[in-house]
Amino acid sequence: MGRRRIAAAHPHPRRISMEDLVLNWDLGTGGLLLLAVAAVAVLLVLIMALKVHAFLALMITSLGTALAAGIPPDRLVEALGFGFNPTLGNVMLLVALGAMLGRMIEASGGAEVLATRMIAAFGEKRAGIGLSVASLLMGFPIFFDAGLVVMLPMIYAVARRTGASFLSIAFPSAIAFSAMHIFSPPHPGPVAASATVGADVGLTLVTGLVFAVIIWAVVAPLAGRIYGEHIRVPVPTIMGDEREETGFESSPKVSTIVAMLLLPLVLILMNTGLNMLAATKDDPDAFKATPWVAILRALGETPIALLITVLVSMLVLGWGAGKPGTLVEKLADSALGPICSVVLVTGAGGMFGGVLRATGIGDAVAESLADVGLPVIVAAFLIAQIVRLAQGSATVALTTAASLMAGVVSAGDYNAMQVVALVMAMSAGSVGFSHVNDSGFWLVSRFFGLSMKQTLASWTLIQGAMAVLGFLLSLVLWAVASAF
16 A cells, blocks of 8 residues: 655644654545545434534544544544644634623623614614624624624624524624635635735735625525524523623613724724735835834734723723622633533534545545646636535635646636636635534534534535525626636
8 A cells, every 4th residue: 555645734843743744545536535425424423313522523533534544543643633723723712702702792781782772773673684784894804703703792682682583693694704704805715815826916805895795695684584484593692691690780882882893893904904005015024024013913913803802891891880800800701611612612623624634635636626627717616615525624725726726827818807706716615515524614503502413404505505606706707807
């Protein structure tokens, strides 16, 4: 049997590095595909049939997949950490800070106050639309997971007040965040893809915003209506319950809560604006190294922006409202316990996806597909879609597809808008059919109180619809751009 060396997606000395990992045998593209399908099937049986906790099931499946792929036993723990460590590190900071902020807003009565105003402004039947529009605006600079966690208290409060099906309120907001995260810079996937294939970032930004808004406008209302009627789940209490007496109640002004939600948005937009300004300079690195620019960019990094907002919420809703420091500390601590399961299961989803990436399945499938000779716009979409299905990460799927398409783009005579259309097609492919190897799948499942079966029947299909619509829009853009 052959031995195969694979490259790391996240090189890191000894701790996460997979650069020098040697697989004990070469399964080939067909074997790797069969292994991935078998691993997903085992995971489904463990969770749905045997009722094993998702965290344990993901870990067991990840171990079995690593062994079956030929990863040496003495490197199994390292292979598990390859996907788990970066996912957990990224998710933990954002979810923990977002949960603290959400708990402060929920316990103070701020979510209820904002929900009351939103219902008064939009009416009970349209309050969910108002939340969805707010999520779309917040989703421009804020990552999917961070934005969703910050918005959850308002989603919960509106669902309780209106008595509407929870998913009819929750899914439109989640779709808004997802559409922005996938299609529009400054999010990492479209930015990296644009840089790799040489797309104009300004054109990609404008086009991505148009795509995101259209996809949200079409998919969000349909998903809210369909799943709101067919999947009835109670409003989760993971961030507390409005009926719970905490002693933190103060009924803050609507303007105070709105300002608190806008604060991280403004800080992150500041970071985004400075990065875009740097790109116009002759020496971007020198501009970024300017002390005042470096400080402002640091304040706009998502974890730091959320930390600042949490501290402001403690000051305004806690100490400033006459609440004792012990109560503020106790409330912040109470936000962390309930999200432990969410964070661990999400990290384990990243673990499973990381093991699949370590086997090289995404690269093998993508390279095979690239040699088929499909039309370039179709190949761009399918490569990203299949890599997404194989290993879970939308960002990895998009960057992998962009890397393989870079040579095709450089060798072809494509105009600027055609290249942007290719980026949009790859973005569409990277969002499609999120399932058990995607950490975002588990984030939605846990925060929305859905079983794995319910999440597969709803969120997976929603993401698939977003992918198909995004691809159709890309085809239209490609056709128009090719006519000139």
